[in-house]
Structure formats: structure tokens, C-alpha cells
Amino acid sequence: MNLSPHALPADAEGVMRLAAQSMFELMADASQGMILVNREHRIVWISEGYKKALPRLGFDDEHDFVGRRIEDVVPNTLMAQVIETGRPILVDVITNLSGTFVVSRLPLRDEAGAVIGALGIILLDTQQTALQPLLQKFSRLQEELDEARRQLAAQRRPKHQIASFIGSSPAALEVKRHARRVAMTDSTVLLLGETGTGKELLAHAIHAASPRMAKPLVGINIAAIPDTLLEAELFGVAPGAYTGADRKGRDGKFAVADGGTLFLDEIGDMPLALQSKLLRVLQEQEFEPLGSNKVRRVDVRVIAATSRDLAAMMARGEFRADLFYRLNVLPIKLPSLRERPGDIEALADALGEDIARRSGMPVRTLEHDALELLARQPWPGNIRELRNALEQASMMSDELHLRAEHFSGLLPDVPAVSPVAAPAPSTAMESQALRPLPEQIAALERQAISAALAHTQGNKLAAAKLLQISRAALYDKLAIYGL
Numbered sequence: 001m002n003l004s005p006h007a008l009p010a011d012a013e014g015v016m017r018l019a020a021q022s023m024f025e026l027m028a029d030a031s032q033g034m035i036l037v038n039r040e041h042r043i044v045w046i047s048e049g050y051k052k053a054l055p056r057l058g059f060d061d062e063h064d065f066v067g068r069r070i071e072d073v074v075p076n077t078l079m080a081q082v083i084e085t086g087r088p089i090l091v092d093v094i095t096n097l098s099g100t101f102v103v104s105r106l107p108l109r110d111e112a113g114a115v116i117g118a119l120g121i122i123l124l125d126t127q128q129t130a131l132q133p134l135l136q137k138f139s140r141l142q143e144e145l146d147e148a149r150r151q152l153a154a155q156r157r158p159k160h161q162i163a164s165f166i167g168s169s170p171a172a173l174e175v176k177r178h179a180r181r182v183a184m185t186d187s188t189v190l191l192l193g194e195t196g197t198g199k200e201l202l203a204h205a206i207h208a209a210s211p212r213m214a215k216p217l218v219g220i221n222i223a224a225i226p227d228t229l230l231e232a233e234l235f236g237v238a239p240g241a242y243t244g245a246d247r248k249g250r251d252g253k254f255a256v257a258d259g260g261t262l263f264l265d266e267i268g269d270m271p272l273a274l275q276s277k278l279l280r281v282l283q284e285q286e287f288e289p290l291g292s293n294k295v296r297r298v299d300v301r302v303i304a305a306t307s308r309d310l311a312a313m314m315a316r317g318e319f320r321a322d323l324f325y326r327l328n329v330l331p332i333k334l335p336s337l338r339e340r341p342g343d344i345e346a347l348a349d350a351l352g353e354d355i356a357r358r359s360g361m362p363v364r365t366l367e368h369d370a371l372e373l374l375a376r377q378p379w380p381g382n383i384r385e386l387r388n389a390l391e392q393a394s395m396m397s398d399e400l401h402l403r404a405e406h407f408s409g410l411l412p413d414v415p416a417v418s419p420v421a422a423p424a425p426s427t428a429m430e431s432q433a434l435r436p437l438p439e440q441i442a443a444l445e446r447q448a449i450s451a452a453l454a455h456t457q458g459n460k461l462a463a464a465k466l467l468q469i470s471r472a473a474l475y476d477k478l479a480i481y482g483l
């Protein structure tokens, strides 16, 4: 007889059938449990080992269990998914009320290849194995990952809605109406207003109300970054352009904000040399990273803000006219607090609640005389300064109702009893002068900065010149004093 070397032996089919059968029996015996379900997800059989786990699933009698749909009796099972997709899940960890198990799930097919059910194997019951510490660690890490994901989602949620812009004065309502309208468009927005009037808050709110809300809002304060670093910060650096830390190259804010919104704060402080590069991104949505000649395309909506008079800067040749007109398509002018004293009560309520929530202090209310006093102030630092005054007054008193006297020394209208200019020290003055020196110096410094900002109408560069300190030093101090 001339047998071809590749011909199947006559008993091949029988051996394979028996192998499948013995494998099945062996697995049913050796594993912690086995379960078979049909096409309709109904349980048709369970192994002896599986029967032992039934009480933990809430079943005393095997006959109550078999015949049911698996998803109705085994929480978190993925057997239905295996039947629907026809794809096995070779190793997985499942946790339900009966414990944590390492399992395997295989689809079962007929001769034509159609899925007729699935086989589930409990490979390990973690309570009974040396893997217990490892699996405990796994479930702890899983919990930590879930928590980190929850926190990240909460952080990504927009910080402010348009309704967070407090105020019902005609000027505040006009700002909100305008903001809602521009949120619908994709054009560049220019927010104009003194420091602390809510430009950043409004930029967040416009982004949150825009179709880009699910994408990032990236912010950059142009005045706070030295001119020499600004180009790299905005447009990124190509790999190899520099040695050292930037050798590998890095994305700039425009690339990070791709698909979302870029908030350019203090746009008036943009150096002339970079203004043309910015104009090109606004017009063409493309730029070249530093040290690269490859054009990068992005889809970014720009919201710019400034407290400076861009038109005057343009007239002086300090700001490019073409950039000004490009930015000025949808300007929104934010009113100063002086222009809307009627909103002070609502603002103080909202800020007071926020201060209490963040500090753990009780919520304070303002007495009539305190409200009248606050309404008379010039507020060069606007709402940020109001917030700061409320925070300091709350910290310095235990009373739940703040009166005008609680703002003594915190506002120019209620002069701090300065130790230097105290002609006839009263008890209050003495106690003021007995405060620690660093505290007194800080109070004076804060007042000097407030006064300089009031004088320059919020122009920080001019205020820094007046105070004879650098722009960066002024920014540091503004952050320290919450101005």
C-alpha cells in the first residue's frame, strides 16, 4: 500500500473527539468550576466544583440555578459578550458577591462554525490560592485608578459657567448676553477690562458654553512669561533645535489646545516681534515651531484678554494694527466694579459662600453699613480685591455679621492705622502697631500696589514703573496679595 506521508490516520477523528472529551472532563475536574450556557445565554450544565460556589451566589439548589439566563444570576459575567462576539476571553479577573476569580471564557461552535453557546472555566478562586496578596494589590490599584479617573473628570469639567458671572446690573447682563452669543461662534473673542473684572472667568465660561466644551481650554498669561521664552511656550520647539532639556522638542500651547480653546491673557504685553506669528495662526491656523521649517496645522479658537488700551497702543506703534483688527472682531467690555456698585451685595454673597466653602470658616453676612462702605470704594483690583477684603475681614473676626468697622485697615476709605503716621495713638492704633512687622509691611505693600493700580487704571506695566519694581515682581506680589 502506498500511503502519502500527509494522509490522516484512519483513527484521527476518533482520537480528536476523545481528546476533546477527555480535555473537557479533565478541566471540569481540575478547575475550580465550569459552566456551560446555550445560545440564549441559559445555563445548561455546571460542574461539581461550580456547585460548591452556588451558596455564595445565593442558591441552595442546583435546579434553581440551571436553566436561568446567566446574566440574571452571575453578576458581572461576560459570557453573553462571548456568545454575541464569538471571541474568547482567555484570562480575566471577575469579582462578584461570591468572590474574586481568575476565569476563562470560550465560545462553542457547531460544525458550520456558528456560535451555539459558551463555556466558562474558573481557573482560580483567589481565596484559595497563593495569589491572594497579588490580587488584593490588583483590586486596590483598580480602586485607585477609578478614583484618579473620577478626579480627572471632575477637574476637566469647566470651572465656570456663564451663570457664574455674578451680577444683574444692566452692564453685567449685557456681558452675559454677549458671552452667550459669542460662545456659539468659532471666532476670536477679545475680553477687555481692568484687572480682576472677571476676564478669565468669562473665558472659561465661553469655552464651557461652546461646541468645543469637551476639548481642552489652555491658558497662558503673556505678561508673566519673559519675552525670550514666549515663542517656545506658544509655538513649541522642534526636536534638536536646542541642547539640554528641550533636545527632544516639546509642544507649545497652540498644539496642546488643538481642537479646543486657547486663552491668551494680557495680550497687550505680546512683544511686537511675535505679534505677526500670532496673526498668522489666527488667519491660517498654522505655524512653525521654533527651530523647524515644517508647518503645523491646528484647530484652535482663541480668546484673548487685556486690561490695556490696545487702540492707544496701536496708535503709538506698540501693537500691530492688523492683529488688533483681527482680535477685535467680537470684543466684550467687562465693567469695573465701580460701574456696578449695585452688584456688590450679590457678589459679596457668592464670594462669601465660596470663601467659607474653601476655608472651612462659617458663612458671613454683611450688615447694611458694611455694604454701603464697600459700594463707595474705588476697587482698583475689582472683584479680586473685593474677594480679598472679604476674606481678610472674615479671618480677622469671629462675628457672623460683618460691619463696616471689620474692614478697618483693609480699604483705602477706612485707613489702616499706620504705625508710621500715627499722631495720637488710640487703642486701635496701638494694637495695630503691635502687630508683627512682616504683617504691617505686607499691609503697606498691598496698599501701595492697590494705589498704583488705581492711578494707572489697572495698567500693570505702568504700575510696576511707578513702584520702581519689575513687571515679574509686580505679578508675584499681585498673586501673593490676591490683587
Ligand SMILES: Nc1ncnc2c1ncn2[C@@H]1O[C@H](COP(=O)(O)OP(=O)(O)OP(=O)(O)O)[C@@H](O)[C@H]1O
Pocket: 164, 165, 166, 167, 193, 194, 195, 196, 197, 198, 199, 200, 201, 202, 265, 307, 347, 350, 383, 384, 387, 483
Ligand atoms: N462676575 C463675577 N462673578 C463672580 N466672581 C467673579 C466675577 N468676576 C470675577 N470674579 C472672581 O474674581 C476673581 C478675579 O477674576 P478673573 O481672574 O477672572 O479676573 P481677570 O479680569 O482675568 O483679572 P486679570 O486681568 O488680573 O487677569 C476670580 O476669583 C473670579 O472668580
